[in-house]
Amino acid sequence: MNRFLFLFLSFLIIHQKSFSQSKLNQEKEIDSIYKLNIENTLKTQILEEFITKRENLTKENISYAYHKQGILYSFENNYEKAISVTQKSISIRIDTDSIDYYKLNNSFYNLNYYYKVQGNEKKQKEIIIKLQSQPVKNKFTYKSYIDLGFIFTNKGDYFNALINFNKVIENYTSYKDPRTLLKAHEAVIATYSYIDETKRYLEEINYHINSIDNILKNHNYLSTDIGYKNNLANIYENLNKPFKVIELYKQVLKVYEEKNDFGNVGRVYSNIGRVYNKLKKRKKANYFFDKALEIKTDKKAIAAVNSNMGDYLTPEIKIRYNKKAIGILLDRGYDETVLSLKEITNSDYTLDILDYLIENVEASIKNYESTLKNDDLNKAIEISILVDKLISFIRLESIVDTSKLFWIRKAASFYMKAVTLSYYKNDVSQAFYFMEKNKALLLLEGLNNTKGSNKKESLIISLEESIRQHIGKEKNLVEYILNEKRGFGIFCNENEKIFYKLENVPELINQVDSLKNKMSKYFIYKDDKEKYKRLANNVFLKLFPFKNSIKKIKNKGLIVIPDYKLQRINFEALIPDALTGEYLLEHTEINYLLSASVFEKLNRNTKKSIDKILAFAPVDFNQKTLQSLKRSKKAMQEVASICETELFIEEKATKETFIKELKNYSIIHLNTHAGLNKIDNDPWIAFRDKKINLKELLSLSNNAELVVLDACNGASGKQEIGEGIMSLSRGFFRGGAKSVITTQWKANEKSTNEILKVFYKELSAGKTKLKALNIAKKNYLKTHQLSETSPYFWASLILIGNPDSIKIIPSTNYSNWVWILLFITLGVIFLFLKRNKLYLK
Known part of the structure; x- marks a missing residue:
C-alpha cells in the first residue's frame, strides 16, 4: 500500500466525529484498524496515530489500542516493541476507575507469551505471578498455569508442573473454556511422557487420555496438538508397545513433514529408529537414523540419533556415540576433563546430557566387566561424580517433594551403578559416599532447610568421619545398598573396612520377604521354628559373607544402616549359627540409622525440654473401627511409677493436647493404634478423638531425645526407592527427634508392654537406650518359652538413631x-x- 493511501486512511479514522463520544464505538474503531487488510507494520503506525491524535479517547481504549498494537508487533517478531506497548496497556488499564479484568488479564497473558518467546524465563514468571494475583480470574489466568507448568517441566520439576495443570482442570467451572481444558490435559500427558515411570502412574495417565477423548467428542470443532500423539508414543514406548509406538510416530511424522517442521521431523526419525533398534531390526533402524542425520537444523535431534545408534552395540561404541551426542549439544568436542557442572546447567539441554552421562556410566561398567581396563574405570568414576552433582542440582531446583522423590528414585538406580564402579576400583570411601546419597536425602534436606539454605546440598558424612564417630573397640558398623538386581555391603570395625558384593540378590530378596513374613507370625509347630532357623541363618550368611563374621560381630555393638527390603526386618532375629539356633540379639546390641549423615545432623541439635515422659494412652477411640486397648492404661501407669511422667489417659489423650505439648518433653511415649491410609499409604497414629498423619507430623517440631511408638506397624509406610520407608518414625526425625523406638509389624500388646517396662527400669538406672532395650528383650526370652520366644513377640521393637543414655527423673513413688x-x-x-x-x- 502506498504512503498516500495510508495517510488517507489515517485521516478518515482519526478525524471522524460520528462515534467520538462512544467508548464502545472507539473500541470498534480500534478493532477495525486491527482487521484492516494491510501490512501489520502499517496497522501499528495507524494505531499510534489513533492513540496520539484521536479526540476524547478514553483510558480504557488507549489501553486497548496498545494491547492490539502489541499483538501486531508480535506478528512481525518484534517482541521488544510488543513488550513495550503491552506494558503501557497494562499500566493505563490498572489506572482506570473501573478495571476490565478480562482485558487486563488478557494483556498480562500476552506479555507472558512475549517473554516466553524471548526465552526470558525470569520475567515470564514475574508476569505470571502478577496475573495470578489479580482479584478476578478468567481463562487467561488458568492458561497461565499451563505456561508456568511447562517452565517446571523443562526444569525437571515434573510434579510441580502437574500441580499447575491440575489447577486448570479442577477449576473448569471458573472459566468454562473447553480449549483451555483440552490444553491442560494435553500438558499432563506431555509431562508424564518425560517421567519414565509410566506403570507407576498408568491410572492417572489413562484418566487424562479418556478426558481428552471426551472433550473432542463433545466439542467437535476442537482437535489435539500434534505433539499430543508424539507424547503418547513416548508413553507407549515405556509400556513396551513398540508397534503402537511406531504407528503413532508415523502419524506425527506425516503432519510435521506437511508443515516443513524439519527439527521435529528429525527427532521423530530418530525415535522410530530407536524403536526398531530395540526390536533388533537393525536395517530399518539405520534407515531412519540416516534420514534423521540428513536434517542438520536441530542439534537435539542429531544428538539423539548419535546416542540411539550406540544402543545395542558394544559398550565401548555406545560410550563413543554418547560422547559425540554431548559434544553436539554443547557445540564443541567432548572431553571429560573440561566438562563442568556450570556448562551443563547453563545449556538448554541439561536433562538430555544427564541421560547420556548416566548411560555412559552403565556402559562403562559393562565395558570394564569385559575388558578389565582400569583407565576406563577411572574416567567412569569422574563422570559419576559429575552426574551426582547434576542430579543434586536438578533435585534442589525442584520445589515440591514429589518431584524431589522422582529425582531421588532416578538417582537410586545411578548410585547403584556408581557403587558398582567403586567396588571394581576397590574404593570403599567413594562407595560409602554414594551409599549415603542413596538414603533419606529428602529428610536430610528437610533438616537443613533453614532460611536461605533450601537450595544448598546437604552435607554427606565421609566414611572416615563416620568411623571416627561410631566405631571403636566395642562398636562395628555395616551399611548396605540394595535393589532387585544388585547389592553391596561395607562392614567396618576398628581394624578393617570390608567392602563386599551380595551374591544372588534376587534369591536374597525373596528370602528377606519370606523372613519378614515369618518374623511377624508366632511359631505354632516345632517345624515352624526349624524352618525359621534355616532361613534366618541363610539370610545372615548372605548379609555377612566375609570370613569370621560372627567372631567380628560378637560382644560388640553393631550399627546397621539398611536399604530397601532390609529396612523391613530386624537383624537381631537373624541366626548366625544354625546349630546353636541363637539369635543375633544374644551376641550383639543393634541399633539402626536412616543414614550416617542424618544421624550426624540430628546429633548436632541441642535439646531444651523437660526430662520427663510425655505419655498418651487413649484406651478407647471415637472412631469405632479402632479396637479398645484395655492393657494400655495399666502399662502407662506402670511406666509412670518408674519415671516421672505427664500422663494423658482416655479422654485427655487428644490430638490437640499432643500437638500443644510435643515440644516440651525429652521422651514421648504413644501407646495407641497406628496404621496406613488405604488410598495413599500415608501412615497415621490415633488419639482419642482424631488421627494425625505423616504429612501433619512432618510439619511439627519436637525436642525429643527419644520417641517410643508403642503401636502396631509404627515403622510401616510406603517404600520410596532411594529414600526409605515413609513411616511415622520419619515424621518424628524430621521434627528433630534424636532416636525412635518403633514396631516393624503388628505387635503383641502383652509382650511389648513387658519389654518396655523393663526397658524403662534399666533406662532410669542409667543404662543406654540400646543396652536397656537389649536387656529387656533378653529378659523376655529368659522368662518365656516355646512359642512365646518367637521373634513375633519380641523382635518387632527396634531402636533407630542415637543409642546413648538419656537423663531421666525416676518417679517419686519408684524412688x-x-x-x-x-x-x-x-x-x-x-x-x-x-x-x-x-x-x-
Whole structure:
C-alpha cells in the first residue's frame, strides 16, 4: 500500500466525529484498524496515530489500542516493541476507575507469551505471578498455569508442573473454556511422557487420555496438538508397545513433514529408529537414523540419533556415540576433563546430557566387566561424580517433594551403578559416599532447610568421619545398598573396612520377604521354628559373607544402616549359627540409622525440654473401627511409677493436647493404634478423638531425645526407592527427634508392654537406650518359652538413631520404694552380721 493511501486512511479514522463520544464505538474503531487488510507494520503506525491524535479517547481504549498494537508487533517478531506497548496497556488499564479484568488479564497473558518467546524465563514468571494475583480470574489466568507448568517441566520439576495443570482442570467451572481444558490435559500427558515411570502412574495417565477423548467428542470443532500423539508414543514406548509406538510416530511424522517442521521431523526419525533398534531390526533402524542425520537444523535431534545408534552395540561404541551426542549439544568436542557442572546447567539441554552421562556410566561398567581396563574405570568414576552433582542440582531446583522423590528414585538406580564402579576400583570411601546419597536425602534436606539454605546440598558424612564417630573397640558398623538386581555391603570395625558384593540378590530378596513374613507370625509347630532357623541363618550368611563374621560381630555393638527390603526386618532375629539356633540379639546390641549423615545432623541439635515422659494412652477411640486397648492404661501407669511422667489417659489423650505439648518433653511415649491410609499409604497414629498423619507430623517440631511408638506397624509406610520407608518414625526425625523406638509389624500388646517396662527400669538406672532395650528383650526370652520366644513377640521393637543414655527423673513413688528396699536390705544384712557375731562368740 502506498504512503498516500495510508495517510488517507489515517485521516478518515482519526478525524471522524460520528462515534467520538462512544467508548464502545472507539473500541470498534480500534478493532477495525486491527482487521484492516494491510501490512501489520502499517496497522501499528495507524494505531499510534489513533492513540496520539484521536479526540476524547478514553483510558480504557488507549489501553486497548496498545494491547492490539502489541499483538501486531508480535506478528512481525518484534517482541521488544510488543513488550513495550503491552506494558503501557497494562499500566493505563490498572489506572482506570473501573478495571476490565478480562482485558487486563488478557494483556498480562500476552506479555507472558512475549517473554516466553524471548526465552526470558525470569520475567515470564514475574508476569505470571502478577496475573495470578489479580482479584478476578478468567481463562487467561488458568492458561497461565499451563505456561508456568511447562517452565517446571523443562526444569525437571515434573510434579510441580502437574500441580499447575491440575489447577486448570479442577477449576473448569471458573472459566468454562473447553480449549483451555483440552490444553491442560494435553500438558499432563506431555509431562508424564518425560517421567519414565509410566506403570507407576498408568491410572492417572489413562484418566487424562479418556478426558481428552471426551472433550473432542463433545466439542467437535476442537482437535489435539500434534505433539499430543508424539507424547503418547513416548508413553507407549515405556509400556513396551513398540508397534503402537511406531504407528503413532508415523502419524506425527506425516503432519510435521506437511508443515516443513524439519527439527521435529528429525527427532521423530530418530525415535522410530530407536524403536526398531530395540526390536533388533537393525536395517530399518539405520534407515531412519540416516534420514534423521540428513536434517542438520536441530542439534537435539542429531544428538539423539548419535546416542540411539550406540544402543545395542558394544559398550565401548555406545560410550563413543554418547560422547559425540554431548559434544553436539554443547557445540564443541567432548572431553571429560573440561566438562563442568556450570556448562551443563547453563545449556538448554541439561536433562538430555544427564541421560547420556548416566548411560555412559552403565556402559562403562559393562565395558570394564569385559575388558578389565582400569583407565576406563577411572574416567567412569569422574563422570559419576559429575552426574551426582547434576542430579543434586536438578533435585534442589525442584520445589515440591514429589518431584524431589522422582529425582531421588532416578538417582537410586545411578548410585547403584556408581557403587558398582567403586567396588571394581576397590574404593570403599567413594562407595560409602554414594551409599549415603542413596538414603533419606529428602529428610536430610528437610533438616537443613533453614532460611536461605533450601537450595544448598546437604552435607554427606565421609566414611572416615563416620568411623571416627561410631566405631571403636566395642562398636562395628555395616551399611548396605540394595535393589532387585544388585547389592553391596561395607562392614567396618576398628581394624578393617570390608567392602563386599551380595551374591544372588534376587534369591536374597525373596528370602528377606519370606523372613519378614515369618518374623511377624508366632511359631505354632516345632517345624515352624526349624524352618525359621534355616532361613534366618541363610539370610545372615548372605548379609555377612566375609570370613569370621560372627567372631567380628560378637560382644560388640553393631550399627546397621539398611536399604530397601532390609529396612523391613530386624537383624537381631537373624541366626548366625544354625546349630546353636541363637539369635543375633544374644551376641550383639543393634541399633539402626536412616543414614550416617542424618544421624550426624540430628546429633548436632541441642535439646531444651523437660526430662520427663510425655505419655498418651487413649484406651478407647471415637472412631469405632479402632479396637479398645484395655492393657494400655495399666502399662502407662506402670511406666509412670518408674519415671516421672505427664500422663494423658482416655479422654485427655487428644490430638490437640499432643500437638500443644510435643515440644516440651525429652521422651514421648504413644501407646495407641497406628496404621496406613488405604488410598495413599500415608501412615497415621490415633488419639482419642482424631488421627494425625505423616504429612501433619512432618510439619511439627519436637525436642525429643527419644520417641517410643508403642503401636502396631509404627515403622510401616510406603517404600520410596532411594529414600526409605515413609513411616511415622520419619515424621518424628524430621521434627528433630534424636532416636525412635518403633514396631516393624503388628505387635503383641502383652509382650511389648513387658519389654518396655523393663526397658524403662534399666533406662532410669542409667543404662543406654540400646543396652536397656537389649536387656529387656533378653529378659523376655529368659522368662518365656516355646512359642512365646518367637521373634513375633519380641523382635518387632527396634531402636533407630542415637543409642546413648538419656537423663531421666525416676518417679517419686519408684524412688521411695527403692529407698525402702535398700533400707530393708541393709537391715537384713545388719541383723545377719550381728547374729553371726554372737554365734562366733
